[in-house]
Amino acid sequence: MLKEAIYHRPKDNYAYACTDEELHIRIRTKKKDVNEVTLVYGDQYEWVDRQWVTSSIPMQKSGSDQLFDYWSVVVNPPHKRLRYGFILKDGAETICFTEKGFYAEPPTDDTAYYFCFPYLNKVDVFKAPEWVKDTVWYQIFPERFANGNTDNDPAGTLPWGSKAPTPSNFFGGDLEGVIKNINYLKNLGISGIYFTPIFKAHSNHKYDTIDYMEIDPQFGDKDTLKRLVEVCHDHGIKVMLDAVFNHSGFYFEQFQDVLVNGEKSRFRDWFHLREYPLSANPLPNYSTFAFEPKMPKLNTENPEVRDYLLEVGRYWIREFDIDGWRLDVANEVDHSFWREFRREVKAIKPDLYILGEIWHDSMPWLRGDQFDAVMNYPFMTNILNLFAKGTITPKQFIENMTNVMYMYPHNVNEVAFNLVGSHDTPRILTECGGDKDKVKQIFTILLSFYGTPCLYYGDEIGMEGVMDPGCRECMRWDEDRQDKDLFGHVQRLISLRKKYPLLANAGDLQFIPPDYHETCFAYTKSDGNKTVLVILNHSPEPAQFDLPAEFKGRKTKNLWTNEQYEASTEKLDGRGFTLLEF
Structure with a gap:
């Protein structure tokens, strides 16, 4: 047994409270190295005749990636506290x-040998808003979705879609354009809109x-936003705005004051400045987003x-009743700020969704004190x-996705x-x-994960x-330029996700x-x-998939065709898929 590969630590993604009563415990072992894992556990204060009272429960091998197997179990500690170890x-x-290492036999003279989950405090349970689990989002880049009011077009606005997008051209997209196309979004089936920034800014992207x-005047005014939020809410659609707190823009009033007054500016400590006067060449002598001097x-x-x-x-929560904040470049802002931010916004709207832009392990x-x-x-x-670059096989896809799944607790996923x-x-x-089947x-x-x-x-x-x-082209409203078949595919998947909870967040997900x-x-x-089985054929050639033994001969419903x-096997077209309910 390769002991160096065995890993566990309490809290985070290896031992966490999923509800007020339920602990999820995981352990990692070398792939195909361990045949059986049993959790031994008990309350550290429960002793009878000088013997610690323990229970045991087998753990399930719930996933494997390229290097490791992952084992999982759910425990309901009767007194909300736990000492535990693993028999492998x-x-x-x-x-x-x-916690103290490896032993030939489970130690019995002292619970201090064992891993500790001190107490399942209700306030420590990670809880994101329940509505988010049932939401399908639609990201809108406001400048390019629809021009609903030409009166607020910025100078030099081009006719809609008349040219390719550039970093500096404008086409007049605004909030009124979203309001006027709300029926399109409702017909698609989405239930949340994530807007990239809408606040006053110099660029077309508004970051x-x-x-x-x-x-921003080109998007409308505050009354327009209020109407937009009301219209969205009337149609069962949540609204999430984008906040850029890592950096401001070059024309932010406080930064302009620093440019003019240098060390004498009362706002000099609002930024990370290294020397005066400020200079952008060859690189900025002040901290920026990346090396962008205008941020x-x-x-x-x-x-x-x-x-x-x-x-x-x-x-914006208090006055406009928005439902979420998406936080740009969130990993470069200090954790202390985000903890305070969460306390402040959740005090106004407890079920607000807080989403951070982080591209890596987060x-x-x-941990429940910053982002949802x-x-x-x-x-x-x-x-x-897998699908676009072809740099991995379906086998590697499963292994990599399993690794992604075990990065975080279930209630975070x-x-x-x-x-x-x-x-x-x-x-x-x-x-x-251009391969639409992919x-x-x-x-x-x-839409089934x-x-x-x-x-x-x-x-x-x-x-x-x-x-x-x-990727920021104007939305194509000319129906002759819209792929109606692809639209119908997405629309049906969203509808099925709403109808069948197992295509959303109900149940446990496991790869074959x-x-x-x-x-x-x-x-x-x-x-x-019930069980839903999702099968995809990665090959352009037809394939036959033998159903796993537990499904063979059982009555099934094909959710796509009704x-x-x-069946014992399922035939799939090239690049095909099937959704089966047992």
């Missing part, structure tokens, strides 16, 4: 793994804020900056590597913001080389575009073993009563 067997050796307390980094450790930004967070932000979720770019990367494209990436159809498969995964999925505007009608600015089939891969979602039948 490989067929030749049996060992007990505890260079001039005034955090004002709507000076804000000093969120400064009390005045904190107070200003916290009021921004509160104001456990430090997801992060943008799940590891999920997106794995999908692109339920609200993970899953995406396959955004304003920062090439469009998904472009990534797939895109259909990708949307099938996106755990988490809260997001569509980037226009992807549902087959828009294409390379990396920014190519990665070496089960050469070209097909599959996963199940089960709640102990057919009911008994």
Whole structure:
């Protein structure tokens, strides 16, 4: 048994409270090295005749990636506290793994050997808003979705879609355009809109804020936003705005004061300045987003900056009843600020959704004291590597996705913001080389997986575009230029996700073993009563998939076609998929 590969630590993603009564415990072992794992546990204060009272429960091998197996179990500690260890067997050796190391036999003279979950405090349970689990998001880049009011067009506005997008051109998209197209969104079936920034800014992308307390005039005014939120809420659609607290824009009033007054500016401590006068060449002598001189980094450790930004967070909830904040470049802002931000905004609206833009492992932000979720770019990367880039096999896809799943606790995964494209990436159809069947498969995964999925505007009608600015083309409202077949595919998947909870966040998700089939891969979602089996054929050639033994000969319903039948195998077209309910 390779002991160096065995890993566990209390809290975070290896031992966490999923509800007020329920603990989830995981352990990692070398792949195919251990045959059996048993959890030994008890209350550290429960002794009879000088013997610690323990119970044991077998753990389930719930997933495998390229290097490791993951074992899981659910425990309900009667007194909400737990000491525990693991009995591991490989067929030749049996060992007990505890916090103090490995033993041939479980220690019985002192509970201090064992891992400790001190107490399941209700306030410590990670709880994101329940509504998020049932939300399908739609990301809108306001400047490019629809021009609903030409009176607020900025100077030099081009006719809609008349030219390719550039970093500096404008087409007049605004909030009124969203209001006027709300029926399109409702027909698609989405239930949440994520807007990239709408506050006053110089650029067309608005990530260079001039005034955090004002709507950019080209998008409308505050009355327009109030109407937009009301219309969305009337149609069962949540609204999430984008906040850029890591940096301001070059024309932010406080930064302009520093440029004019240098060391004498009362706002000099609002930023990270290294020397005076400020200079952008060859690199800025002040901290910025990346090395972009027009995006000076804000000093969120400064009390005045904190107070200003916290009021921004509160104001748009209090006055406009928004439902979420998406936080740009969230990993470069100090944790202390985010803890205070959460307290302040949740005090106004407890079920507000707080989403951080972080592209890497984000456990430090997801312990219940900062964010509800992060943008799940590891999920997106794995999908692109299989379908778009072809750099991994279906077997490697399963292994990599399993690794993504075990990065976080289950209750964190339920609200993970899953995406396959955004304003920062090439469009998904472009990534797939124009292969619509690949895109259909990708949307099938996106809309049948755990988490809260997001569509980037226009992807549902087959828009294409390379990396920014190519991915920010004007929405195509000419129906002759819309892919109605792809729209129908996405629309039906959203409808099925709403109708069948197992296609959303109900049940436990498990992949069929990665070496089960050469070209097909599959996963199940089960709640102990019903099971949904999702099968995808990665090959362009037709394939036959032998159903796992537990499903053979059982009556099944094909959720896509509504057919009911008994089968031992399932035939799939090239790049095909099927959704079966047992």
